[in-house]
Amino acid sequence: MGSEDTLTIALVGNPNTGKSTIFNGLTGLRQKIANYPGVTVERKVGYSNIDGQAYKIIDLPGTYSLNYKKIDERITYQTLIGEYQHEEVPDVVMIVVDSSNLDRNLFLATQVMDLGLPTMLVLNMGDVAKERGIEIDPQAIEENLGIPVFVVSAKFKQDIGTIKTAIANQKYTIPKPLLWAPGKNLRIAADVVIDKWLKPNTQLPERAHIIEALRLISDNQIDEAFYTYENKEFGQKVIDEARFLIENEGGNAIAAEVLYRYDFINECTKDSVSQEDEDKKSISDRIDEVVTHKVLGPIIFILVLLVMFQSIFTWATPFMDLIELVFIKTGSWLTAILPEGVLTSLLVDGVIAGLGGVVVFLPQILFLFFFIYILEGTGYMARAAFVMDGFMTKVGLHGRSVVPLMSGFACAIPGIMATRNIENWRDRILTIMVLPFMACSARLPVYALLIAAFIPKTTILGFINLQGVTFFSLYLFGIVMAILAALVMNQFFPKSDSSPFIMELPSYKMPKWSAVFQNTFERGTIFVKEAGKIIIAISIVIWFLASYPKVDIPSHIPTESTVTEASFSPQQDPDAYQLKNSYAGKFGHFIEPVIKPLGFDWKIGIALITSFAAREVMVGTLNTIYSIKESGGEGLTLKQKIINDKDPETGKPIYTTATAISLMIFFALAMQCMSTIAIVRRETNSWKWPTAMFLYMTGLAYICSLIAFQAGSNW
Amino acid sequence: MATLLSQKKEPGSCKVVNITGTQASRLLEMGITPGIDLKVIRSAPLGFPIEVKVRGYLLSLRKAEAECIEIENER
Numbered sequence: 001m002g003s004e005d006t007l008t009i010a011l012v013g014n015p016n017t018g019k020s021t022i023f024n025g026l027t028g029l030r031q032k033i034a035n036y037p038g039v040t041v042e043r044k045v046g047y048s049n050i051d052g053q054a055y056k057i058i059d060l061p062g063t064y065s066l067n068y069k070k071i072d073e074r075i076t077y078q079t080l081i082g083e084y085q086h087e088e089v090p091d092v093v094m095i096v097v098d099s100s101n102l103d104r105n106l107f108l109a110t111q112v113m114d115l116g117l118p119t120m121l122v123l124n125m126g127d128v129a130k131e132r133g134i135e136i137d138p139q140a141i142e143e144n145l146g147i148p149v150f151v152v153s154a155k156f157k158q159d160i161g162t163i164k165t166a167i168a169n170q171k172y173t174i175p176k177p178l179l180w181a182p183g184k185n186l187r188i189a190a191d192v193v194i195d196k197w198l199k200p201n202t203q204l205p206e207r208a209h210i211i212e213a214l215r216l217i218s219d220n221q222i223d224e225a226f227y228t229y230e231n232k233e234f235g236q237k238v239i240d241e242a243r244f245l246i247e248n249e250g251g252n253a254i255a256a257e258v259l260y261r262y263d264f265i266n267e268c269t270k271d272s273v274s275q276e277d278e279d280k281k282s283i284s285d286r287i288d289e290v291v292t293h294k295v296l297g298p299i300i301f302i303l304v305l306l307v308m309f310q311s312i313f314t315w316a317t318p319f320m321d322l323i324e325l326v327f328i329k330t331g332s333w334l335t336a337i338l339p340e341g342v343l344t345s346l347l348v349d350g351v352i353a354g355l356g357g358v359v360v361f362l363p364q365i366l367f368l369f370f371f372i373y374i375l376e377g378t379g380y381m382a383r384a385a386f387v388m389d390g391f392m393t394k395v396g397l398h399g400r401s402v403v404p405l406m407s408g409f410a411c412a413i414p415g416i417m418a419t420r421n422i423e424n425w426r427d428r429i430l431t432i433m434v435l436p437f438m439a440c441s442a443r444l445p446v447y448a449l450l451i452a453a454f455i456p457k458t459t460i461l462g463f464i465n466l467q468g469v470t471f472f473s474l475y476l477f478g479i480v481m482a483i484l485a486a487l488v489m490n491q492f493f494p495k496s497d498s499s500p501f502i503m504e505l506p507s508y509k510m511p512k513w514s515a516v517f518q519n520t521f522e523r524g525t526i527f528v529k530e531a532g533k534i535i536i537a538i539s540i541v542i543w544f545l546a547s548y549p550k551v552d553i554p555s556h557i558p559t560e561s562t563v564t565e566a567s568f569s570p571q572q573d574p575d576a577y578q579l580k581n582s583y584a585g586k587f588g589h590f591i592e593p594v595i596k597p598l599g600f601d602w603k604i605g606i607a608l609i610t611s612f613a614a615r616e617v618m619v620g621t622l623n624t625i626y627s628i629k630e631s632g633g634e635g636l637t638l639k640q641k642i643i644n645d646k647d648p649e650t651g652k653p654i655y656t657t658a659t660a661i662s663l664m665i666f667f668a669l670a671m672q673c674m675s676t677i678a679i680v681r682r683e684t685n686s687w688k689w690p691t692a693m694f695l696y697m698t699g700l701a702y703i704c705s706l707i708a709f710q711a712g713s714n715w
Numbered sequence: 716m717a718t719l720l721s722q723k724k725e726p727g728s729c730k731v732v733n734i735t736g737t738q739a740s741r742l743l744e745m746g747i748t749p750g751i752d753l754k755v756i757r758s759a760p761l762g763f764p765i766e767v768k769v770r771g772y773l774l775s776l777r778k779a780e781a782e783c784i785e786i787e788n789e790r
Contacts, residue, residue, distance in 0.1 A: 104772065258744055259743075262746065387759055389759060390763055501780065502741055504772060505766060
């Protein structure tokens with residue numbers, strides 16, 4: 001087994017058993033520890049050295065059963081039977097059990113014991129059990145199960161020491177398979193499946209036979225096996241035969257295995273666990289009476305979100321401004337000291353600008369995940385999902401979609417990263433696909449510019465500001481479109497009936513601060529590393545499109561801009577001239593016929609192209625086109641220039657209120673954010689979803705803007 | 716006469732009689748086995764999901780899952 005001298009230990013257990021805390025204690029390598037079912041979707045590997053012996057420790061996803069119906073259960077099962085990629089069977093399996101919830105935890109334990117691997121059992125959270133008046137006799141459990149049993153509460157350092165000693169001194173005890181004594185009919189049925197089907201027809205390792213046979217008997221799902229079984233018709237016949245053997249005796253093929261296992265567990269714990277006062281209300285129960293209250297619950301949840309996003313907004317903004325400033329200063333400093341040329345331009349306008357575009361998202365991501373990990377760590381997240389699930393299922397989403405969706409108001413990127421909390425793939429992908437409709441903060445400068453320029457400052461009903469109403473309507477528009485999109489997409493996605501919401505509500509506890517900080521940091525790193533690569537690459541492409549081909553600036557254009565009059569004049573500014581003649585400029589002209597029906601001219605066309613880097617870039621691009629110099633305090637503002645811009649032939653204003661509304665709608669709906677594309681690519685691990693997202697959102701934007709502009713200008 | 720857990724309107728204890736339907740095996744694994752005592756704690760704002768206590772722990776179930784559980788009211 002294992003590689004020559006390193007021994008492999010696999011940590012297995014239900015969600016919320018403190019498995020991850022033990023893993024961190026043993027390896028010192030941090031990973032997600034959260035009091036929220038199903039957080040560990042990835043397998044984590046760490047290394048530890050105990051008494052001179054090297055160990056490789058695998059933290060498996062928290063699961064309730066080896067009868068795999070979900071990806072994390074499957075990964076656990078595959079790892080344990082040595083079928084996960086090219087990994088060997090682990091040398092030791094450590095089952096981590098929540099002492100306060102012994103019955104259900106031991107169910108998984110009895111399944112793991114059937115695999116015939118050296119096994120040890122850790123009874124974790126003994127302190128919580130004691131609080132609830134549960135007394136456990138580990139000696140008795142050890143005798144009943146025939147494997148070493150240890151009691152710890154992994155919160156404390158000395159308990160990690162206990163586990164280390166246990167690992168060092170273990171005798172590789174192999175439990176007796178089928179200790180839970182399945183009834184005769186189930187035994188015969190399982191043997192039928194093993195002898196007639198699994199042995200002769202599959203490459204499944206022998207130790208996995210009994211678990212797979214029982215799975216096939218209870219679930220009857222031969223198609224869901226991760227092996228490509230051949231000759232499935234025959235396999236199905238064998239399974240039908242086995243099921244008939246049970247049903248014929250009056251048994252229930254689906255339930256048989258589970259019932260025998262729980263009978264065994266009841267026998268085991270009968271003498272070794274005593275519980276007083278089961279109905280005594282714990283602090284947790286009292287908190288729940290308020291937090292999950294029918295009326296108070298949603299109100300509390302909304303308040304929590306409000307506080308959270310208000311804080312993110314106020315706390316992240318200064319950091320974001322600072323980051324932007326640093327990158328701009330670095331850029332101008334480099335421009336000043338480096339010789340003028342292609343490389344400098346690439347470095348400053350491509351790489352540094354792109355890097356800035358990545359780092360600027362970090363404050364929001366870090367703050368959001370900081371809050372999310374606190375909420376998860378306390379156990380509140382599961383309650384929030386419980387309270388909101390009824391509302392969210394009405395639009396085809398999930399209770400756990402709420403927090404990611406609300407995060408979308410700050411920025412879609414952390415929101416999409418936060419969808420990991422949604423276990424079910426279908427619910428998760430739906431949430432990701434509608435999330436970018438939430439009006440993120442990058443749309444703000446665009447909205448602000450257009451509203452200030454085209455929406456009159458009129459007050460209606462004496463106190464309502466029309467500009468404010470427009471702002472609010474744009475946010476509302478985003479929410480409504482997200483809901484509509486979710487409803488429509490719901491019809492297209494195959495409804496899997498295995499979209500269960502059988503979710504455990506763990507007891508409240510204090511979050512583990514070290515874990516909160518480490519996990520937040522980890523999310524930030526993932527973003528910079530994974531999405532950063534794509535963002536910088538696209539930034540460079542956009543830089544290239546906007547800077548090439550290089551044109552000779554005609555001699556009549558002065559090198560310093562002298563434009564002051566209120567019209568657009570590329571003849572008088574070198575930067576504007578260059579941009580107009582670049583690939584982006586040409587493309588802007590090229591797409592003009594397509595965007596004309598929306599009320600956009602080629603100048604907006606260029607801005608649309610560059611704003612793909614990030615929506616707020618649109619304002620900067622228009623600044624360049626209209627030759628607004630940052631230093632030019634005397635010149636006209638962009639707002640005035642846009643208002644004054646006239647069609648040279650007809651003399652009519654180019655931008656009308658209808659154009660502005662059309663443009664705002666376009667920005668509200670179109671997928672114009674490469675960072676979002678990059679993170680969707682990373683989170684879904686395919687280009688399929690980001691492509692679909694780009695096409696449907698931008699298509700929808702086009703149609704809506706078209707309707708708005710045509711209706712608006714023919715009023 | 717057995718009723719479905721989804722039809723139980725008010726909080727309180729009951730006994731599980733049978734588990735059926737597509738979610739049966741998952742519910743069984745979670746310890747909701749025939750004969751076990753189950754207590755409905757509360758329901759979420761729109762009626763579902765419901766929160767139940769079984770084998771000493773709290774579990775949230777949607778309507779579809781509650782429909783898989785046949786119960787018998789105690790007393």
